[in-house]
C-alpha cells in the first residue's frame with residue numbers, strides 16, 4: 272500500500288521504516304528541512320537500536336523516501352499517518368497545534384478518497400477535530416472527496432522501538448467505518464501473522480487506551496517509588512520487597528523498579544494531559560495527580576541523598592555522573608531526571624563530569640558550554656578528579672564497574688546509585704559508601 276507519514280521523529284520514522292520493511296511504499300514528510308536532507312543522505316537524526324540500517328536499506332530499495340513536499344506526499348498516499356509531536360501546553364493539556372496543522376495541510380491538498388490515521392498521542396475527541404479541520408479546508412476549496420479518520424495509537428518504547436513495532440503486543444485500531452478498518456487490517460497484516468493482535472474499537476476508546484496504558488505504567492513506577500521512600504525510613508530494602516511482590520503474577524516484574532523518577536517525552540506529559548482531560552469533564556483524577564506528584568518529588572531524591580551525605584556542604588565538589596538519557600538505549604533527554612539533578616548540583620555550587628553513551632550531543636544542545644560541566648568520552652574519564660559518583664541512567668555498561676578502581680579514584684569514595692543497579696554489600700566491601708533508592712541502610 273502507498274503510505275504517507277507526517278513527522279519523522281521517534282514514532283514517524285520507526286513507523287515509516289517498519290512499514291517499508293514489510294513491503295509498503297512509504298514517504299515520510301517533515302517540515303524540518305535539515306532532518307529530511309539528512310535522512311535522504313542516510314543519516315539518522317535519532318539513536319534507536321537497529322533503525323539506521325533499516326532506514327538505509329529500505330531507502331536504497333526505493334520503498335522509503337523523505338520529503339518536505341506535503342502536497343506531493345498527500346497526492347500519493349492511500350493511508351496518511353499523523354505522527355507529529357503533542358507536547359504539553361501551558362496548562363498541562365496536550366498541545367494539538369502540530370496535529371491540527373497537518374490536518375489543515377491534508378485538507379488543502381487531498382484530491383481523492385483517503386484514510387487519515389492519527390498515531391500521535393492525543394486527547395479523546397481529537398479525531399473529531401481532525402475530521403472537522405480537514406472537512407473545513409475541503410469545503411473552502413469546494414472539493415468533495417470522502418475520507419475516513421482513524422485512531423491508531425502507538426505503543427513502541429524508545430530504545431526498543433523497532434522490535435516493538437515489528438512484534439507488537441497489540442495493534443489498536445479505533446474506527447467506525449468498515450472500509451477504513453479493512454484497509455488498516457490489510458496494512459498491518461504482516462505484523463499480525465501468528466496470532467490475532469489487532470484490537471478494533473471505537474475512536475474514543477482507542478484515544479483513551481493510549482493514555483490509560485501510559486498512566487498505568489507511570490502509576491507502577493510512582494507506586495514503587497512511594498514504597499521505596501517508606502522502606503528507606505523503616506529500615507527495609509525495597510529491592511527485597513520488589514522481589515517479594517514481583518513473583519506474584521497479578522503484580523508481575525515489569526515496571527516495579529524504584530529509581531530517580533520517570534522521564535521521557537511520554538509519561539510525564541501523558542499523565543498530565545489525562546488529568547487535564549478528566550478535569551475538563553468535571554472529574555478530579557486524584558490518583559493521576561498523586562502519580563505525578565510522587566514522580567516530581569522523586570526527581571529530587573538523589574540530590575537529597577547527596578545533600579544529606581555532605582551535610583549541605585556541596586559547593587566546590589565535583590560529581591561524576593553516569594547516564595544522562597531518560598533511560599538506557601536512547602539519546603532522548605526530554606524530562607530526564609538527570610536534568611533536575613544537574614541543575615540542583617550546579618545551583619549548590621558543584622561541578623559535574625558526565626558520561627552517557629548516546630546523549631552527549633543532546634546534553635550539549637540543552638546546556639551549551641558551561642564551566643561546571645565536562646562531558647566525558649568514557650565512564651572512567653568521568654571519574655577523574657571526582658569526589659563522588661552518581662548513577663542516573665542504568666546503561667548496561669555501568670553494571671559491573673571495577674569497584675577497587677572506583678575506590679582509588681573517587682576522593683570521597685561515595686556512590687549514589689539512582690537506579691539500584693549495585694549490591695550495597697559489594698560496594699561497601701570495596702570501601703565505598705553506598706546510597707541507593709529505598710534501601711533502608713541508607714537512612
Ligand code: NAD
Pocket residue numbers: 277278279280281282283300301302303306354355356357369372373390391392393425426427428429536537
Ligand atoms: P518527535 O518530537 O520526535 O517528532 C515529531 C516530528 O514531527 C518532528 O520531526 C517535527 O519536525 C515533525 N513535525 C512537526 N510538525 C510537522 C508538520 N506540520 N508536518 C510534518 N512534520 C512535522 O515526536 P515523537 O517522539 O515521534 O512523538 C510523536 C507522537 O507520538 C507524540 O504524540 C507522542 O506522544 C507519541 N508517541 C511517542 C512515543 C515515543 O516513545 N517517543 C511512543 C508512542 C507515542
